[in-house]
Amino acid sequence: MSDQQSDDAPQDPAEDAPEAPDAPEETAAAPEPAEPAPAVLPEHEGWLAALAADLGDDIVEAVSNHGDLVVRVKREAWHRAAEVARTRLGCEYLSFISAIDWLPRPDPPNWDPDAPSAPVQPKEMTFGAAGGEGRFQVFACVESTDDVTQVILKTDVNEQNPSVASWTDVFPGADWHERECWEMYGIEFEGHPHLRHLYLPAEFEGNPGRKDFPLLSRETKPWPGLVDVELMPGSDEEPAEEASA
Amino acid sequence: MSMTEERQRAYIGKHLAEAQINVELHHEDMVLNIGPQHPATHGTLRVVVKLDGERVVAADPVIGYMHRGYEKIVEYRSYPQVTTLINRIDWLSSFANEVPFIHAAEQIMGIEAPPRAQYIRTVLTELSRIATFIVFLGDMGAQVGAVTPVFYAFRDREHVLNLIEAATGGRFHPNFNRIGGLKDDLPSGWITETRRVMGKVFESCDTFENLLQGNEIFHVRTKGIGIIPADIGKGYGVSGSNLRASGVDWDLRRDGAPYLAYPEVDFKVWTHPGGDSFSRYWVRLQETREAARIVLDLLDRLPAGPVMAKVPRIIKVPAGESWVRVENPLGEMGYYVISKGATGPFRVKIRSASFSNVSILPWVLKGVYVPDLITILASLYFILGDIDR
Amino acid sequence: MNPLVALEIPWGLLLVIKVMVILAIIPAAALILGYVFLMKMMSHMQSRFGPMDPGGFHGWFQLIGDGIKFIQKEDIMPAEADRRIFALAPAIVLISTFVVYAVIPIGPRLVAEDLDVGIFFALAISSVSVIGVLMAGWASSNKYALLGALRAAGQLIAYELPLVLAVVGVVMQAGTMSLQGIVGAQASGEIFGWGGIGNPFLLTQAVGFVLFLAAAQAELTQTPFDMPVAESELVAGYQVEYTGFRFLFFQMSEYATAFALAAIAATLFLGGWHVPGVEGTAADVLGPLVLFAKIMAISFLIFWVRFTYPRFREDQLQMLAWKYLIPISLLNILATGIFKVAF
Numbered sequence: 022m023s024d025q026q027s028d029d030a031p032q033d034p035a036e037d038a039p040e041a042p043d044a045p046e047e048t049a050a051a052p053e054p055a056e057p058a059p060a061v062l063p064e065h066e067g068w069l070a071a072l073a074a075d076l077g078d079d080i081v082e083a084v085s086n087h088g089d090l091v092v093r094v095k096r097e098a099w100h101r102a103a104e105v106a107r108t109r110l111g112c113e114y115l116s117f118i119s120a121i122d123w124l125p126r127p128d129p130p131n132w133d134p135d136a137p138s139a140p141v142q143p144k145e146m147t148f149g150a151a152g153g154e155g156r157f158q159v160f161a162c163v164e165s166t167d168d169v170t171q172v173i174l175k176t177d178v179n180e181q182n183p184s185v186a187s188w189t190d191v192f193p194g195a196d197w198h199e200r201e202c203w204e205m206y207g208i209e210f211e212g213h214p215h216l217r218h219l220y221l222p223a224e225f226e227g228n229p230g231r232k233d234f235p236l237l238s239r240e241t242k243p244w245p246g247l248v249d250v251e252l253m254p255g256s257d258e259e260p261a262e263e264a265s266a
Numbered sequence: 267m268s269m270t271e272e273r274q275r276a277y278i279g280k281h282l283a284e285a286q287i288n289v290e291l292h293h294e295d296m297v298l299n300i301g302p303q304h305p306a307t308h309g310t311l312r313v314v315v316k317l318d319g320e321r322v323v324a325a326d327p328v329i330g331y332m333h334r335g336y337e338k339i340v341e342y343r344s345y346p347q348v349t350t351l352i353n354r355i356d357w358l359s360s361f362a363n364e365v366p367f368i369h370a371a372e373q374i375m376g377i378e379a380p381p382r383a384q385y386i387r388t389v390l391t392e393l394s395r396i397a398t399f400i401v402f403l404g405d406m407g408a409q410v411g412a413v414t415p416v417f418y419a420f421r422d423r424e425h426v427l428n429l430i431e432a433a434t435g436g437r438f439h440p441n442f443n444r445i446g447g448l449k450d451d452l453p454s455g456w457i458t459e460t461r462r463v464m465g466k467v468f469e470s471c472d473t474f475e476n477l478l479q480g481n482e483i484f485h486v487r488t489k490g491i492g493i494i495p496a497d498i499g500k501g502y503g504v505s506g507s508n509l510r511a512s513g514v515d516w517d518l519r520r521d522g523a524p525y526l527a528y529p530e531v532d533f534k535v536w537t538h539p540g541g542d543s544f545s546r547y548w549v550r551l552q553e554t555r556e557a558a559r560i561v562l563d564l565l566d567r568l569p570a571g572p573v574m575a576k577v578p579r580i581i582k583v584p585a586g587e588s589w590v591r592v593e594n595p596l597g598e599m600g601y602y603v604i605s606k607g608a609t610g611p612f613r614v615k616i617r618s619a620s621f622s623n624v625s626i627l628p629w630v631l632k633g634v635y636v637p638d639l640i641t642i643l644a645s646l647y648f649i650l651g652d653i654d655r
Numbered sequence: 656m657n658p659l660v661a662l663e664i665p666w667g668l669l670l671v672i673k674v675m676v677i678l679a680i681i682p683a684a685a686l687i688l689g690y691v692f693l694m695k696m697m698s699h700m701q702s703r704f705g706p707m708d709p710g711g712f713h714g715w716f717q718l719i720g721d722g723i724k725f726i727q728k729e730d731i732m733p734a735e736a737d738r739r740i741f742a743l744a745p746a747i748v749l750i751s752t753f754v755v756y757a758v759i760p761i762g763p764r765l766v767a768e769d770l771d772v773g774i775f776f777a778l779a780i781s782s783v784s785v786i787g788v789l790m791a792g793w794a795s796s797n798k799y800a801l802l803g804a805l806r807a808a809g810q811l812i813a814y815e816l817p818l819v820l821a822v823v824g825v826v827m828q829a830g831t832m833s834l835q836g837i838v839g840a841q842a843s844g845e846i847f848g849w850g851g852i853g854n855p856f857l858l859t860q861a862v863g864f865v866l867f868l869a870a871a872q873a874e875l876t877q878t879p880f881d882m883p884v885a886e887s888e889l890v891a892g893y894q895v896e897y898t899g900f901r902f903l904f905f906q907m908s909e910y911a912t913a914f915a916l917a918a919i920a921a922t923l924f925l926g927g928w929h930v931p932g933v934e935g936t937a938a939d940v941l942g943p944l945v946l947f948a949k950i951m952a953i954s955f956l957i958f959w960v961r962f963t964y965p966r967f968r969e970d971q972l973q974m975l976a977w978k979y980l981i982p983i984s985l986l987n988i989l990a991t992g993i994f995k996v997a998f
Contacts, residue, residue, distance in 0.1 A: 086586075086587060086588070087373050087374070087587075087588045087589070088523050113497065113500040114500040114503060114505075115500075115501065115502070115503045115622075116591065116598065116600065116617055116622075117503070117600070117602075117615065117617040117622075119602075119615045121613055121615075122613070126341065129342075140342065140343060140344050140608045140609045140610020140611075141608055141609070142606050142608050142610075143606050143607065143608070147606065149586070149587040149604050150586075150587050160615075162589065162591075162600075162602075162617070166509070166514050166516040166521075167516075168521075169522070169523075173589060192501050192502075192503070193498070193501045193502055193629065194501055194502035194503040194625050194626070196625065197621065197622075197625040198503075219329065219330060220329065220654065221330060221333070229338055230338060232341075234338075236338055236339065236341075239342050
């Protein structure tokens with residue numbers, strides 16, 4: 022390999038620079054590449070079997086996604102899934118609990134969907150790994166610190182009255198994660214000792230994490246990637262012209 | 267004030283008549299508000315503690331004073347713009363913050379950065395680890411009352427920051443990662459300079475070891491203080507050096523899904539069975555040295571080649587999702603990126619280390635004295651941006 | 656006895672002169688210690704750049720600039736504060752420092768008041784400052800201040816005993832409590848029959864000297880015993896609500912007390928103003944300079960420890976005082992007594 026003197030990079034970055042002008046303007050992403058095979062990787066089969074031994078039919082779907090085992094369980098089995106993962110798989114370490122709102126986001130005003138790099142999301146509701154049923158999905162990641170076992174658990178919750186069992190009695194750390202999730206997505210955790218605001222002031226109304234909750238800065242101003250030029254007041258005629266127009 | 271006195275007198279008077287001996291004064295626990303502006307809270311953490319004398323009866327951390335809503339904002343941004351935001355999560359080790367997100371996006375796109383870029387990323391990640399830990403090593407001194415180490419820490423960190431600046435152009439917020447590689451190669455002379463600075467890092471570690479870790483007063487102030495048993499720590503999601511200081515031999519650089527150049531590096535994972543504040547200090551001190559050794563090792567084997575893979579000019583990440591978690595200076599940092607084929611992510615769950623590390627405070631602070639509370643806060647080592655995101 | 660009496664200055668004028676001199680000493684002492692140790696030594700030890708910069712040479716302007724800043728600042732009083740006590744507290748602390756200076760001899764005839772119980776008076780008066788601290792903590796109506804003040808009060812009991820007991824050995828050996836008398840006893844002493852430099856009690860009372868310095872460190876609320884101010888825990892303890900000039904009072908008295916305690920230590924253990932072979936008026940000129948050098952040496956020790964060590968916890972200080980310092984000082988007294996009787 023290169024020695025200490027490789028300091029002055031011998032290669033010419035211009036050769037294969039990413040922004041070479043001849044690069045295709047829009048390589049609109051190889052169409053749906055390597056959508057994770059619905060099968061489970063061989064190394065995950067053992068974990069899934071251990072989960073299935075207890076959860077049985079409560080496992081709706083399980084896939085291996087980029088090296089992670091993603092298991093979707095029924096809402097009723099959410100709490101038991103945590104217990105099983107903890108006892109059967111030794112996943113004593115709670116990484117996170119959060120939620121996904123699969124609703125396509127309404128575009129903010131002034132939004133220019135034709136701009137070349139505007140992050141325009143598709144308008145139909147699609148689901149990620151291990152599928153989904155409704156708008157809200159709660160997902161969590163538990164890990165084992167003894168080996169590489171790591172399971173991502175998902176469950177669908179009702180859109181009208183989103184609620185799911187709390188994990189606080191299995192993982193004490195679930196407390197804050199569930200408070201955050203409740204605050205951001207409005208998902209009730211049954212059995213949580215005290216659901217109260219974590220980040221936001223106690224009197225805050227609404228669930229900012231939901232897709233239909235507008236991001237105010239983008240409501241008032243188009244996203245910063247496009248037009249981000251504010252003329253100094255009185256320094257140019259252009260705004261005046263616009264105002265008169 | 268006079269009201270309280272009157273009430274107390276009335277109380278004593280009333281009860282004196284009833285009880286002949288051992289009049290126990292009625293006392294209330296005092297609620298003390300530590301933060302959001304307090305020298306020990308590194309920013310805007312607020313801990314509301316109930317005190318009986320100087321003993322903490324109950325503690326309730328209040329967070330969110332620095333909540334910037336990154337999980338929401340990134341849904342409105344394109345991938346290159348996200349990098350700018352997320353390196354403000356843990357601002358002491360910004361470069362390390364960028365890596366897992368970029369890695370997650372690359373994973374969904376199915377591209378991989380060239381080996382040289384991977385090595386340079388690893389080197390810069392370890393440099394940010396050193397920069398972060400040096401601040402800790404000094405700051406811990408300030409929290410137990412020794413001012414001198416802080417100044418040494420900021421002096422010595424400057425060398426490392428200069429390196430990061432020379433390579434990336436930014437001292438704190440490099441924004442140097444690109445999907446598919448790095449913005450630039452290393453500048454000329456950088457490797458020689460880095461070798462020299464690593465020597466200074468070792469020296470600096472020795473200074474802290476002699477000045478603070480070897481000090482008897484430091485021992486009595488940290489040993490046996492704020493013990494986190496391994497199983498409790500895991501349940502709360504405490505990670506990184508804090509968990510390793512509880513004797514859990516778990517480092518995502520070695521044990522997690524392979525990332526960057528770590529599979530090719532041989533390094534030692536330091537653990538300490540104590541679980542107390544002293545162990546956390548000790549583990550971080552060893553890890554600082556280990557990080558410097560990793561840097562030297564990687565520089566010796568830095569492969570030649572490009573630092574950027576071929577990627578389209580406008581990056582569209584195909585539909586899919588990916589969960590990438592890495593060992594950041596503060597612990598396990600992960601991004602769950604969900605893409606729907608647009609130029610920006612659909613949803614990003616940011617799993618930051620300090621959030622979980624701090625969530626154990628109500629448990630660990632019960633029954634400690636106020637000075638120990640400060641020691642524990644300092645030894646858990648959190649960055650406010652990393653808690654609130 | 657007093658040379659000024661020989662000049663037949665009326666008693667009232669003499670008193671005024673003495674008071675003026677001592678009043679001038681306090682800011683001077685605070686400035687000297689602040690400049691030499693707080694600014695320069697600390698900057699060198701901690702590689703700080705800030706205090707080395709203003710004004711050019713070694714940042715000579717820094718301290719003056721600080722003073723100007725303090726004077727300019729608004730005098731804020733918390734709305735809930737007990738106003739009179741709040742205002743009085745810094746003055747009490749300063750006065751206790753001020754009175755200590757009255758009994759410290761700086762030359763054979765240069766002492767404001769040569770009391771027969773000089774050392775007893777000095778130690779008693781210097782602990783009055785704790786009352787000022789308690790007042791400040793209580794009147795600030797701030798929980799941090801209150802905690803700091805209570806810590807200071809708790810500390811008083813722990814360190815005052817070893818401080819006094821450490822001095823008892825010296826008093827026993829000198830046979831007097833007058834500071835002038837103690838200097839005289841050291842000057843006329845002999846080391847194994849050789850009287851070249853007298854007999855500084857540092858040699859026979861080394862244990863007492865260490866105990867005295869440790870206890871003085873606590874009295875001055877310097878690290879490792881700075882729990883009452885503990886900036887990382889209690890923000891600044893009892894000083895938290897004070898700004899501007901009142902805060903400056905606290906600071907000044909802290910450094911002036913350090914100077915005074917170093918002077919007492921120099922007098923008790925290092926022979927005070929005594930210069931071997933110099934008598935009379937020459938001693939009145941040389942004495943203050945020699946004493947000053949000794950004060951600076953002891954202050955260096957005090958500040959060196961301050962910038963090096965972490966801070967104890969309050970209960971650990973109590974343990975240190977009651978389990979180690981006080982028994983050792985009692986043993987020291989016992990040993991001194993035995994030697995006094997035996998030789």
